[in-house]
Amino acid sequence: MNHAKMQGPSFIAHFRKYLLPVVVIASTTAVFIVLRDALDTTLVALLYLIPLGMITAFWGLGPGIMSALITFLTFNYFFIVPYYTLTVHQPTDVVVLLVFLIVAVVISQLVARAQAGLAAATAREREATQLYELSTALVGSPNDHAIAQILAKQVHAVAGGEYVEINITGSQSFSFQLPEIGPPTRPPELVVPIEAARDALGEIRLWRGAPAISSSERRLLQTLASQGALALERARLAQAESRAQVLEESDQLKSAILSSVSHELRTPLSTIKAAASSLRSNDVSWDSTARPELIAAIDDEADHLNMLVGNLLDMSRIESGALKPKREWNILPEIIGSVFIRMKHLTEEHQIEIDAPESLPLVPVDYVQMEQVFTNLLSNSLKYAPTRTIIRICARVENDTLHVQVSNQGPQVPHEHLERIFDKFYRITAADRVTGTGLGLSICKGIIEAHGGRIWAKNVPDGFAFNFTLPLTWNGAMPPQIPMDTETE
Amino acid sequence: MSNAPHILVIDDEPQILRAMRTILSEKGFRVTTASRGEEGLALAATNEPDLVILDLGLPDMDGVEVCRRLRECTQTPILILSVRDSERDKVAALDMGADDYITKPFGIQELLARVRVSLRHSANRKGEQSKIVRAGQITIDLAWHIVKRGDEEIKLTGTEYKLLAYLASNHGRVLTHQSILSHVWGPADADHTEYLRVYTRQLRKKIESDPESPQFILTEPGIGYRFIADE
Numbered sequence: 001m002n003h004a005k006m007q008g009p010s011f012i013a014h015f016r017k018y019l020l021p022v023v024v025i026a027s028t029t030a031v032f033i034v035l036r037d038a039l040d041t042t043l044v045a046l047l048y049l050i051p052l053g054m055i056t057a058f059w060g061l062g063p064g065i066m067s068a069l070i071t072f073l074t075f076n077y078f079f080i081v082p083y084y085t086l087t088v089h090q091p092t093d094v095v096v097l098l099v100f101l102i103v104a105v106v107i108s109q110l111v112a113r114a115q116a117g118l119a120a121a122t123a124r125e126r127e128a129t130q131l132y133e134l135s136t137a138l139v140g141s142p143n144d145h146a147i148a149q150i151l152a153k154q155v156h157a158v159a160g161g162e163y164v165e166i167n168i169t170g171s172q173s174f175s176f177q178l179p180e181i182g183p184p185t186r187p188p189e190l191v192v193p194i195e196a197a198r199d200a201l202g203e204i205r206l207w208r209g210a211p212a213i214s215s216s217e218r219r220l221l222q223t224l225a226s227q228g229a230l231a232l233e234r235a236r237l238a239q240a241e242s243r244a245q246v247l248e249e250s251d252q253l254k255s256a257i258l259s260s261v262s263h264e265l266r267t268p269l270s271t272i273k274a275a276a277s278s279l280r281s282n283d284v285s286w287d288s289t290a291r292p293e294l295i296a297a298i299d300d301e302a303d304h305l306n307m308l309v310g311n312l313l314d315m316s317r318i319e320s321g322a323l324k325p326k327r328e329w330n331i332l333p334e335i336i337g338s339v340f341i342r343m344k345h346l347t348e349e350h351q352i353e354i355d356a357p358e359s360l361p362l363v364p365v366d367y368v369q370m371e372q373v374f375t376n377l378l379s380n381s382l383k384y385a386p387t388r389t390i391i392r393i394c395a396r397v398e399n400d401t402l403h404v405q406v407s408n409q410g411p412q413v414p415h416e417h418l419e420r421i422f423d424k425f426y427r428i429t430a431a432d433r434v435t436g437t438g439l440g441l442s443i444c445k446g447i448i449e450a451h452g453g454r455i456w457a458k459n460v461p462d463g464f465a466f467n468f469t470l471p472l473t474w475n476g477a478m479p480p481q482i483p484m485d486t487e488t489e
Numbered sequence: 490m491s492n493a494p495h496i497l498v499i500d501d502e503p504q505i506l507r508a509m510r511t512i513l514s515e516k517g518f519r520v521t522t523a524s525r526g527e528e529g530l531a532l533a534a535t536n537e538p539d540l541v542i543l544d545l546g547l548p549d550m551d552g553v554e555v556c557r558r559l560r561e562c563t564q565t566p567i568l569i570l571s572v573r574d575s576e577r578d579k580v581a582a583l584d585m586g587a588d589d590y591i592t593k594p595f596g597i598q599e600l601l602a603r604v605r606v607s608l609r610h611s612a613n614r615k616g617e618q619s620k621i622v623r624a625g626q627i628t629i630d631l632a633w634h635i636v637k638r639g640d641e642e643i644k645l646t647g648t649e650y651k652l653l654a655y656l657a658s659n660h661g662r663v664l665t666h667q668s669i670l671s672h673v674w675g676p677a678d679a680d681h682t683e684y685l686r687v688y689t690r691q692l693r694k695k696i697e698s699d700p701e702s703p704q705f706i707l708t709e710p711g712i713g714y715r716f717i718a719d720e
Contacts (some may be wrong), residue, residue, distance in 0.1 A: 329683035336689060
């Protein structure tokens with residue numbers, strides 16, 4: 001049923017190819033009959049060659065030859081005396097007829113050959129264009145999926161058909177179909193393997209009942225398949241290379257972490273071990289002034305160790321994407337104040353100025369994480385700024401963004417380091433001079449970015465400043481209204 | 490000796506148990522230790538300790554669950570031991586009935602202060618609660634609803650007074666955001682931490698000498714607030 005329907009149009013087309021030339025010859029003949037008295041016999045023969053050439057050009061060699069034979073008969077019948085018979089009286093007319101027949105057939109063949117040559121040239125040009133389009137589209141394709149998609153579209157554009165399926169094998173096997181509805185139940189008419197030098201990468205499956213797939217189309221599809229294979233190989237090589245690069249980088253990072261951690265952890269541990277063991281031995285007498293100092297050293301270094309471990313934990317949480325801010329509407333000065341109290345014993349040699357106006361709106365932040373940000377920025381400033389200089393924390397609202405600056409009068413940072421000081425383990429000075437894990441600022445960056453903000457460093461006229469922004473809206477919402485008491489009790 | 494308060498320590502780290510036993514015994518407490526949750530629950534049921542110190546990270550059961558099961562049978566104060574960054578667990582345990590928490594690693598002064606506060610609150614629950622709380626210059630009369638600095642009365646709004654009274658009557662103890670909000674504003678507003686932030690700030694301006702570095706109303710980051718009164 002389906003099969004017969006598909007044959008229908010081609011049968012009609014075939015029938016038309018032979019019927020229409022007959023119509024053309026009949027109408028030409030009719031015109032010539034009307035003008036018969038005015039036309040010479042040889043002129044009629046010449047004029048007949050025009051429709052014959054056109055018929056061959058339009059419908060090909062078969063209809064051309066057929067038309068030549070029909071014309072030979074009509075010419076004899078209508079235009080050679082005696083009219084309306086196929087008999088020939090004059091010997092010259094016999095010559096005219098024979099010459100006409102030969103010329104008509106030769107012209108038909110010549111025209112047909114030229115026509116076929118043109119068609120072949122057009123087809124070659126189209127193939128070339130399609131291949132060019134395919135290779136251009138495949139150049140930028142990053143992965144197997146994109147390549148399969150482009151290949152399917154191109155196969156569909158070249159060959160048409162009801163359904164195209166591209167199967168890709170390898171570490172991730174998958175198939176891409178066009179159109180996306182299910183494939184026909186019958187097996188595909190054409191399967192072209194996509195093969196690389198070493199192994200098969202997949203196949204193109206094409207369902208096209210009619211017209212049957214020609215050998216030139218088959219050849220073209222094979223060329224498309226080999227283009228696809230090249231692109232797939234290229235993409236896989238690029239992926240393997242970038243994987244190798246990531247592994248190498250993470251390896252380098254790991255060894256950087258290990259060397260930094262072992263160095264940083266061992267320093268306080270050495271102090272603790274030395275102090276504890278001398279207290280335990282009888283070297284330090286009970287009433288010595290060294291005693292409380294050793295005890296204080298143990299206590300302080302234990303806190304230092306605790307901070308280092310905390311930083312490492314924070315960093316691993318940021319790296320693994322597990323740092324999710326627990327946002328609440330908070331008062332920024334309260335957060336800054338609580339950091340300031342906690343760090344009071346460290347800030348005695350500097351002058352800390354806090355400039356956060358009372359009119360600041362509530363900010364949607366994680367209280368604990370923001371404390372961490374201020375603690376790290378402040379302790380970094382304390383580390384580098386000379387004693388008795390001013391460290392200033394300033395908060396302002398710009399549109400719906402909070403802008404905070406922590407500035408100090410310490411040394412300026414060379415321009416090329418400004419971007420990189422938020423990188424893990426990045427240090428401007430030699431590792432031994434200033435203690436710390438080299439993680440504090442990258443933790444700040446992780447926290448600020450998890451809040452949807454931005455952090456950067458810049459030199460200011462009298463020193464150096466950290467800046468960060470935080471959105472003042474939370475899921476698009478503005479700070480809430482707080483119900484206030486009106487009277488006092 | 491048998492009148493000395495009895496403390497049950499539940500922790501899976503032998504080094505911590507050793508240190509706690511040494512320090513607490515030295516301070517005159519009777520100490521029992523358990524290294525697993527089930528063992529701790531059994532000991533709590535038979536020995537009736539005056540205080541339980543409970544590590545949240547036990548190998549055999551969730552610390553919050555231990556807390557819940559303890560509260561099913563006893564009102565003994567529970568002091569939570571926990572590491573930094575587990576605010577969620579701490580809050581869960583506190584809301585489940587634990588009295589206070591202390592973060593590892595901790596100083597011994599801090600531990601002893603928490604132990605004293607927990608024992609005092611447990612004594613207050615049994616007997617008469619003090620009606621007047623003093624914190625530096627500030628006097629809070631919980632019976633007459635009067636707050637004074639020296640002899641001068643401090644005017645507070647209704648909500649401010651309710652907040653201060655709740656904090657002060659639990660002085661020394663941490664109170665979670667949720668517990669304060671549902672007590673002062675009502676359970677429906679238990680999630681509105683911002684109310685608490687704004688009112689605490691107002692209250693600090695009225696009673697603290699330097700509101701930016703408060704001495705009486707302390708913030709416990711990620712957990713809640715703690716009121717510090719004179720001992």
